[in-house]
Amino acid sequence: MCGIFGFVASDHLEYNEKILDDHLKNLYILSESRGKEASGIAVRHGQRIDVLKAPIPASKFIQSKEYRALVHDVTNGRSASNTGARRSIAAIGHSRLVTNGRQDLDLNNQPVVKDGAVCVHNGIIVNDTDLWEQYPGMIRSSDIDTEVLVSLLQMYRKGGNSPEQSIQQAFSVIEGAASTGVLFDDMSKVLIATNTGSLYTCTSINRDALIFASEKFILKQLVQTPSLSPYWNETDIEQVQPFSGCCINITDLTVSRFKLTDVTLKDKPERILPEKPADIRIKTLSNNGHSINSVPTIDMSNKDRIIRKINEQPRPGVSIKRCTRCILPETFPFIEFDEHGVCNYCRGYRKTQVKGAAELEKVVAPYRSTTGEPDCIVGFSGGRDSSYNLHYIKKVLKMNPIAYTYDWGMVTDLARRNQARMCGKLGIEHILISADIEEKRANIRKNIHAWLKKPDLGMIPLLMAGDKQFYYFAHQLMEQTGIKIIFSGGNAFERTGFKLGFCGIKESDTTGKGILTGISVMNKLKLLSYYGRQYLFNPAYINSSLFDTLHAYYSSYILPDAYVYFFNYIPWNEEEIVTTLRKEYNWEVANDTNATWRIGDGTAAFYDYIYYAVAGFSEFDTFRSNQIREGLISREDALKLVNQENIPRYESLEWYSQTNGFDLEEALDVIHAIPKLYKP
Numbered sequence: 001m002c003g004i005f006g007f008v009a010s011d012h013l014e015y016n017e018k019i020l021d022d023h024l025k026n027l028y029i030l031s032e033s034r035g036k037e038a039s040g041i042a043v044r045h046g047q048r049i050d051v052l053k054a055p056i057p058a059s060k061f062i063q064s065k066e067y068r069a070l071v072h073d074v075t076n077g078r079s080a081s082n083t084g085a086r087r088s089i090a091a092i093g094h095s096r097l098v099t100n101g102r103q104d105l106d107l108n109n110q111p112v113v114k115d116g117a118v119c120v121h122n123g124i125i126v127n128d129t130d131l132w133e134q135y136p137g138m139i140r141s142s143d144i145d146t147e148v149l150v151s152l153l154q155m156y157r158k159g160g161n162s163p164e165q166s167i168q169q170a171f172s173v174i175e176g177a178a179s180t181g182v183l184f185d186d187m188s189k190v191l192i193a194t195n196t197g198s199l200y201t202c203t204s205i206n207r208d209a210l211i212f213a214s215e216k217f218i219l220k221q222l223v224q225t226p227s228l229s230p231y232w233n234e235t236d237i238e239q240v241q242p243f244s245g246c247c248i249n250i251t252d253l254t255v256s257r258f259k260l261t262d263v264t265l266k267d268k269p270e271r272i273l274p275e276k277p278a279d280i281r282i283k284t285l286s287n288n289g290h291s292i293n294s295v296p297t298i299d300m301s302n303k304d305r306i307i308r309k310i311n312e313q314p315r316p317g318v319s320i321k322r323c324t325r326c327i328l329p330e331t332f333p334f335i336e337f338d339e340h341g342v343c344n345y346c347r348g349y350r351k352t353q354v355k356g357a358a359e360l361e362k363v364v365a366p367y368r369s370t371t372g373e374p375d376c377i378v379g380f381s382g383g384r385d386s387s388y389n390l391h392y393i394k395k396v397l398k399m400n401p402i403a404y405t406y407d408w409g410m411v412t413d414l415a416r417r418n419q420a421r422m423c424g425k426l427g428i429e430h431i432l433i434s435a436d437i438e439e440k441r442a443n444i445r446k447n448i449h450a451w452l453k454k455p456d457l458g459m460i461p462l463l464m465a466g467d468k469q470f471y472y473f474a475h476q477l478m479e480q481t482g483i484k485i486i487f488s489g490g491n492a493f494e495r496t497g498f499k500l501g502f503c504g505i506k507e508s509d510t511t512g513k514g515i516l517t518g519i520s521v522m523n524k525l526k527l528l529s530y531y532g533r534q535y536l537f538n539p540a541y542i543n544s545s546l547f548d549t550l551h552a553y554y555s556s557y558i559l560p561d562a563y564v565y566f567f568n569y570i571p572w573n574e575e576e577i578v579t580t581l582r583k584e585y586n587w588e589v590a591n592d593t594n595a596t597w598r599i600g601d602g603t604a605a606f607y608d609y610i611y612y613a614v615a616g617f618s619e620f621d622t623f624r625s626n627q628i629r630e631g632l633i634s635r636e637d638a639l640k641l642v643n644q645e646n647i648p649r650y651e652s653l654e655w656y657s658q659t660n661g662f663d664l665e666e667a668l669d670v671i672h673a674i675p676k677l678y679k680p
Helices: 017-034 065-075 128-134 146-158 163-173 216-223 303-312 357-367 384-395 413-426 437-453 457-467 469-481 521-537 546-557 574-585 604-615 619-630 635-645 650-660 664-673
Strands: 003-009 038-045 048-054 089-096 112-114 117-122 179-184 189-194 200-203 209-213 244-249 255-259 279-284 376-379 401-407 429-434 486-488 563-565
Touching: 003 017, 003 117, 003 179, 003 189, 017 065, 017 089, 017 209, 017 216, 017 429, 038 065, 038 117, 048 065, 089 117, 089 179, 112 146, 117 146, 128 146, 146 163, 146 179, 163 179, 163 189, 163 244, 163 255, 200 216, 209 216, 216 469, 303 650, 303 664, 376 384, 376 469, 384 401, 384 413, 384 486, 384 574, 401 413, 401 469, 413 429, 413 574, 429 469, 437 457, 437 650, 437 664, 457 469, 457 521, 457 546, 457 604, 469 486, 469 546, 521 546, 604 619, 604 650, 604 664, 619 635, 650 664
Parallel strands: 048 279, 376 401, 376 486, 401 429, 486 563
Antiparallel strands: 003 089, 003 209, 038 048, 038 089, 112 117, 117 179, 179 189, 189 244, 200 209, 244 255
16 A cells, blocks of 8 residues: 655665665655655654655655755764764655545654654554554554554553564554554664565665665665665565564664564563663654645535435336346347347346366466465455455465555545455555546546536546556556466456447447457447547546546557456355455445445446436446346346445445535536436
């Protein structure tokens, strides 16, 4: 999720301002892909720890005069004896993707300073609220989950335990994902630990400096930088294995390694004599002109009125004609019924041929690592299918996956918490590539305003254009890691050809290998033509989102489909999937729906509401119809399910409008005014 990193120089390294600046600058820029919403740094030098943080991207943070002054101060010895003598330093940094806590509140940004420790953390601790209640002696002062980790660490240290023992105990009670770096005011050490393996270290050629970062690729790029390559060797990059850590002595760079699972607390631990406490000085910056949450404030005081409007809307009743075999309605694009009332989609359907576990084993066998190195990538939304996919690949296939997520601003907090649960429990490295989320949300807002001017069901996918770079970055990640196999949790039941149907393209015309991507060349041209006409008649679509739209088209329809589709081999079983996730990982479900599909996608509640309000069906109707055709559920059960699944999700609609900055009531008035394709 976030990016954390560090640079430790012993008193043997002859460093100057340029050397320090080059290392930190590169670590910041390379880590920014993991989060662009806030930045911070803490440097221990002499008897002082300087902390600087701001709610701005790393690329802007390192240009600030305060940051420049800090680097200058550290390298010129003004905080120590002014003798000019070399001395050790340790710097830890953070590039934040906001999860818990708003970034415009200083206490929610990292590094977190608490009880004499300074901490950076990547991941989400999902049981932080429970831990604050369990340990009432710890006082909470922020919304950020990182605070509970450093509070636990220092609580155990106050009992006389070593940093290693204390972090072991802290990790034994937290749930979720955590990779962390910590400085202390009472000892010249840096503590790093992880339960996912999302930490890599590299020691310099002369053994007088050490760097760490959240990804191996970050360190590979840094050590290949011409100005820094004389200090480092790429072959010295090592992963801090899942459920392990190390404690680095800043003065001489000696490293003690330990397992987080080997908790060694004693009933009466020996008191460790601290050093003279360092002076921790905290400085925060304003946004320096950079927009923070540049989303219009939306008045939600009309909540009751909005809910009443939603509830008063007519729903398609029993009078709407549906296929007598599946549940697709007469409003479905290009649908035709025969004399028995069976639709053309049922008549032309071919059952999915699941290849089986043995065939999947044959596919993965050539790629399986014998050394414990990562050997596959798993596309990971945090949804039920990708979560089960990750579980199976790790627990059943015994592979060593890297989980990959592209966060474009519509990955919900629920999805992020489930990602943390899975990766923390399984010990899986999670590479999250973050977009410029404010920019993405601004693009969504502009396209919503454009769509509301001339509503058209065929243009609804434009609201999801920003997430399609997922495919593009997946290809990049394969190149960066050298991993040759990537899994998708997409399954054949998810096909939503009606979205093309509303553009005048028949679902039966779609061809191509992929479940998630791939249509015929002719249909690609038809789609371009359709969008071109819409842009011509509604120039409001010509805005800053245009690049996202073009990139989405390229990523979806031009890039080759490189995925191994997990559910082409393993039968999709909803009950088994949800039961496994709930039982083994305490996987979280949404509060505003009985469904477990699409609950991690912040956009789904909005676009499914439009489809249902206007056309009388949503993605759930197509999903359940495909299950009927496969013989997995009865038509009667499918109707009962969609009757619940199509209930409007007010909480999710509210989140979507507030997050993207548009007036939900105004949008609903437009949607409700669109002529229905069915008779209520």
